Amino acid sequence: MKKIIGLVLLVIMAGAIFAGCGGADTKAPAAQTKKKIVIGLDDSFPPMGFRDDKNNIVGFDIDMAKEAAKRLNVEVEFKPIDWSAKEMELNGKRIDALWNAMNITEERKKNVLFSDPYMESKQLIFVLAGSPIKGAADLAGKAVGVQESSIGDEVVSKDAKLKASLKDLKKYPDCIAAFLDLKAGRIDAIVTDEILGRYYMSKEAGKYVAIEKPMGEVGVYGVGFRKDDKELRDKVQAALNEMKKDGTSAKISKQWFGADIVR
Missing domain, CATH: 3.40.190.10 (Periplasmic binding protein-like II)
Known part of the structure; x- marks a missing residue:
């Protein structure tokens, strides 16, 4: 009797195994769709x-x-x-x-x-209205702000001659802090994206000036x-x-x- 029961169980298990293998071969898992x-x-x-x-x-x-x-x-x-x-x-x-x-x-x-x-995307110099800075050469001896790890940061940092001429290159976590420091006179200029800089200019008409010649490549x-x-x-x-x-x-x-x- 025990032998008969054992044979029946063996047949059932074998069928289940083969059915499982057959399903794996014929049907691939459904692709995940990003929601x-x-x-x-x-x-x-x-x-x-x-x-x-x-x-x-x-x-x-x-x-x-x-x-x-x-x-x-x-x-x-x-x-x-x-x-x-x-x-x-x-x-x-x-x-x-x-x-x-x-x-x-x-x-x-x-x-x-x-x-x-x-x-x-253009990197421009932004200064306060009335600033004597008219171009990159005028940044010598000045404190310049950039957003850390931004293209403005790269442009200034990779220009060895320009960087060496600066009084200070101050890096900020964001450009809001940089413009606040520019407004308060703690830095002399900012190098940042044209679009962002012009947005700040539009918020305080007459406060800032953009130096039109791009820094680095467009x-x-x-x-x-x-x-x-x-x-x-x-x-x-x-x-x-x-x-x-x-x-x-x-x-x-x-x-x-x-x-x-x-x-």
Whole structure:
């Protein structure tokens, strides 16, 4: 009797094993669909991404990301990060993308997969109205502010002659602090993105002056993704292409800049 029961159990177990193997061979696990994109940003970078008087994160890049996520049928979360650690946040998978006026550079391309460029980026010198500074040569002996790990920081730091001529190169966690110090006379000039600098100029008419000649090469902004996340990059790029084609990106640009400056 025990032998009969043992044989029956053996047959049942064997059937289960073969059924399981057959299922594994014929049916692959369903692909995981991303339901939410987490965007990393510096929330003190107006007008691209910053907090309004109600502490909501707003800006040009915010509106662009929301529209792209809507077209992809996914949620979007905006996560403020330490911008100097942006690549670590991205590749540590704490965020899915960097979308905050991020300049595309050859150095960054080593660790980040970028979208197509969507806007030009110029680094300009900003000073108080009435300043004797009229160009880069006039920065000698002056205290200059930059946002740490920004392109402005790179432009000044890589120019050995310029850097050596400065009285001080002060690095800030964000440009709001830099402009506050400029306004208070604690520094003499700021080197930063044209778009951000002109935003501050518009808020206090006549307070600041932009030196029109760009510092370094004219760059471009792009959305950054992990190198192995080409699928997400391509989906977002397709949404951006649609937005450009149907005029949505132009509409968002005009709301923030008064003109269509999207590439």
